[in-house]
Amino acid sequence: MKVALFVTCLNDTMFPATGQATVQLLRRLGVEVEFPRAQTCCGQMHVNSGYVPEAIPVVRAFVDAFAGYDAIVAPSGSCVASAREQHTIVAARSGDKGLIRAVNEVSPRVYELSEFIVDKLGLVDVGAYFPHRVTMHPTCHSTRLLGVGSRPERLLAAVRGITMVDLPAADECCGFGGTFSLKNPDVSVAMGADKARHVRESGAEVLVAGDNSCLMHIGGLLTRQRSGIRVMHLAEILASTEDAA
Secondary structure (H helix, E strand, O other): OOEEEOOOHHHHHHOHHHHHHHHHHHHHOOOOEEOOOOOOOOOHHHHHOOOHHHHHHHHHHHHHHHOOOOEEEEOOHHHHHHHHHHHHHHHHHHOOHHHHHHHHHHHHHEEEHHHHHHHHOOOOOOOOEOOOEEEEOOOHHHHHHHOOOOHHHHHHHOOEOOEEOOOOOOOOOOOOOOOHHHHOHHHHHHHHHHHHHHHHHHOOOEEEEOOHHHHHHHHHHHHHOOOOOEEEEHHHHHHOOOOOO
16 A cells, blocks of 8 residues: 655644654554655645635645545544545536546555544554543544544543543634634634643643644643643654553
8 A cells, every 4th residue: 555644734834743753653553655756735724715716726735746646644623624625616617627537546545544544544553652641633624524423532541641530511612713723813812722721631641632733822821821731733642652651
């Protein structure tokens, strides 16, 4: 199986350790991962802001970069949702039959990390070790658009040494919402403050999620509140082993 890493522009720019952890984890599971250097953005910001025509060249660059791969794995439910849901809309708007065909071929092969491990590799126990008290924020795009369901929780439950604790009001949005946080900062911060309060109430040492955009928002608030609670991407916990502890 020929597998590519779609690291996403946010991770590449601000959270490279997540991409590194994803590769480390997949290689440990016997998957050879390639990193197409031509990859850029999924175009989600353009589409969410109503700039669908401007997203056409971005989507074209995406399908060109990932053509020929059996699976494209990304540590971001948000960006995977864009590739699987929005790229079809953008391609249709373009009127380009070649782009429509390419999107129809590439988009179904894009997987969020937990989907790929559970569904394609058929694994739940990835050999991780993380002796900490952890709570999980289920991100909006991964749950509502992708329907990842309990996959992340099943992977975390199999981690040796971990103690999972419930997050109050876990299904509530953190308030980041990409450009929403820029256009509606007061509402965004208020929603984030609620989420941060719930994280503190959980008694967790670590907050985990499958999207660094959400973790950046919640983590910033937790840091300003001097909560002492770390935020970590799912890939980083699953990549942890007893040797690294």
